[in-house]
Amino acid sequence: MSEVSLEHVTKRFDSTVAVNDVSIDIDDGEVMGIVGPSGCGKTTALRLVAGFETPTEGTIRYDSDDVTHVPPENRNVGLVFQSYALFNNMSVLKNVTFGPKMHGVGKDERRERAHELLELLDIEELADRNPKTLSGGQQQRVGLARALAIEPHILLLDEPMTGLDAKLKQTLRQELGQLLDDLGVTTLYVTHDQEQAMSMCDRIAVMNEGHLEQIGTPAEIYEEPANEFVAGFIGTANLLDGTVRDGTLSLGFEDVRTPDRVTTDGDVTVLVRPDDIPVGSGPVEVEVTNLFYQGEHIQATGELPDGRELTLRLNRSETAIGVGDTVSIDFEPESLHIIEST
Ligand code: ADP
Ligand code: MG
Numbered sequence: 001m002s003e004v005s006l007e008h009v010t011k012r013f014d015s016t017v018a019v020n021d022v023s024i025d026i027d028d029g030e031v032m033g034i035v036g037p038s039g040c041g042k043t044t045a046l047r048l049v050a051g052f053e054t055p056t057e058g059t060i061r062y063d064s065d066d067v068t069h070v071p072p073e074n075r076n077v078g079l080v081f082q083s084y085a086l087f088n089n090m091s092v093l094k095n096v097t098f099g100p101k102m103h104g105v106g107k108d109e110r111r112e113r114a115h116e117l118l119e120l121l122d123i124e125e126l127a128d129r130n131p132k133t134l135s136g137g138q139q140q141r142v143g144l145a146r147a148l149a150i151e152p153h154i155l156l157l158d159e160p161m162t163g164l165d166a167k168l169k170q171t172l173r174q175e176l177g178q179l180l181d182d183l184g185v186t187t188l189y190v191t192h193d194q195e196q197a198m199s200m201c202d203r204i205a206v207m208n209e210g211h212l213e214q215i216g217t218p219a220e221i222y223e224e225p226a227n228e229f230v231a232g233f234i235g236t237a238n239l240l241d242g243t244v245r246d247g248t249l250s251l252g253f254e255d256v257r258t259p260d261r262v263t264t265d266g267d268v269t270v271l272v273r274p275d276d277i278p279v280g281s282g283p284v285e286v287e288v289t290n291l292f293y294q295g296e297h298i299q300a301t302g303e304l305p306d307g308r309e310l311t312l313r314l315n316r317s318e319t320a321i322g323v324g325d326t327v328s329i330d331f332e333p334e335s336l337h338i339i340e341s342t
Contacts, residue, residue, distance in 0.1 A: 001028050001063055002186045004049060004154050009058035011044050018044040020210035021058070026154070029184040031177075033201030035194050036233070040207045042190040046158050049188055051075045062153050078147030078155040078185075085143075086131035092118070092142050093127040099150040110149070117145040121179070136164045137172055144176075148185065155180075155187040161196065173199050194234050198222070206230050222273075227339060231271045236299070238277075238310050242270040242338070249338065251331065252306065255283035259333045264340075271337040274299065274313040282330025286310055288323055302327070 004026045011019040019041045026032040034042045047053040048060060051072035060068050067075055087095050093114055100110035118124045121141045131139055140160060147155055160176075161169045177200035180187055191197050197204050198218040205215045206229075214226040225231035228239055242251045244265045249258035251270060286302035289309075298314040300321070312329065314321060321327060 002153050003028050003061075003063055004186060004188070005061045006045070006049065007059040007061065009045075009048060009055045009060065011041075011048060011053055012056045017210045019048065019055075022205075022207070022210075022212045024205050024212065024215060026186055026188060029186055030203065031180045031187040031189060031201045033197035033204040034188065034190045034207060035192065035197045035204055036207035036213075038192055041210045042192070042207060043158055045207070046156050046188060046190050049154065050077045050079060050156055076150060076153045078150060078152030080140075080143045080147045080155070080157045080160045086139060086146070088130060088132045090130075091128050092123070092131060092134075092145075095131060095142055096145045096149050099146060103150055113149055114145070117148055121145050137168050140164070140172065144179075148183070152185065155185045156190075157187065158190045159192070160189075161191075161193075169196070176200060198234070204234075206233060208233070224337060225271065225339060228269060231339060236274050236311055238272045238274065239339070240270045240272065240308065240310075242268050244268055244338075249336065251336075253284050253304075253331070256331050257333045258331075259336055259338070262338065269339045271339055272331060272335055274311045276332065276335035277310075277312055278330050278332070279312055279314060279318065279327050280329075282328045284329050284331065285326050286312065286329055288321060288325050288327060291321075291323060 006022055006024045009019055009022050010017065022045060024032065034045055036042055044053060048055055051070060055068060059066055062075070087098065096114040096117060097110040100113060115124065118127055121144060123138060123141050126134060126138060131142055134142065161172060164172065173196055180200065189197065189201055201218065203215060203217055204221055206213045206221060208229050214221055214230045221230060221234050225234060231237040231239060240251055242249050244262050246265065247262050249262050249270070251258070284304065286304060288300050288302045290301040292299040297316065298318070300312045300314050302310050302312055304310055
């Protein structure tokens with residue numbers, strides 16, 4: 001068993017509240033992501049879990065043990081940071097056996113463990129190389145092998161893909177996601193890149209200005225964001241003002257069908273994702289104001305008749321659409337997600 005929990009953890013640096021009353025339970029073998037904009041407290045949260053920082057308030061537990069005041073060297077954490085911090089004066093193999101050596105693991109056992117990990121990560125042939133002769137992706141794997149070699153209670157990754165090119169990031173995202181799954185190691189994965197977190201993590205904690213805004217599976221966070229911040233940070237969001245009267249939602253358009261079950265009356269904010277808006281037919285007219293080519297699809301911004309702005313996603317087959325054109329769209333009841341006004 002290897003669970004990790006933060007219980008009402010707050011960390012202050014003078015007047016800055018870097019982490020503000022955050023509670024997260026990471027299950028055994030789970031890959032938990034922390035995402036949020038720069039400066040929201042992700043790294044501080046990770047450093048608190050590792051023991052490099054002590055909370056101002058709150059408790060950190062490994063399984064049921066209170067480790068709040070246990071120094072990092074006694075916590076058995078595997079760390080992978082943005083700068084790989086590999087030892088360039090040692091071979092890849094020595095980099096990987098270093099941690100176990102420090103922990104008093106015998107020579108044969110630590111070499112065997114290292115070779116197993118290098119094989120698992122598909123870098124066995126690099127064992128005798130010097131890390132500085134390796135590509136970014138290879139170095140990242142060595143960093144991971146080194147972190148895993150101590151059989152950590154928790155694996156902590158902080159922006160591990162920073163500095164890698166976009167194509168490599170995409171490949172590694174798939175590979176690393178699969179690998180973390182296969183390893184079954186309890187993992188905390190910190191990134192400002194919501195796409196990385198969405199594709200690699202079992203659950204995601206979304207932070208903003210030190211606060212935990214929402215915690216849930218990638219699907220839950222995408223489909224049912226708790227508030228406007230989460231809706232806007234995870235994916236592209238259209239947020240429209242709506243009104244609920246007698247259980248019926250109105251977005252202010254004629255002939256737009258709305259969800260059947262709406263609970264409380266009042267003003268609401270409605271989330272609709274661009275990829276959930278069918279373009280080509282429907283009761284609402286949008287004038288296209290901008291087009292952004294994004295490779296596999298085209299993102300368009302447009303203006304509704306009442307002047308509100310809307311983001312749409314067009315397929316490559318819709319390249320005939322130009323700025324200034326008017327397109328018909330529809331809102332489907334099942335893609336309208338009501339976010340209670342806060
Ligand atoms: P993130 O990793 O999400 O970018 P950080 O956890 O690094 O955010 O920082 C959160 C906030 O705490 C920032 O305002 C940052 O300036 C502040 N902070 C982090 N570490 C320290 C420190 N050692 N001393 C003072 N302020 C800090
Ligand atoms: Mg950081």
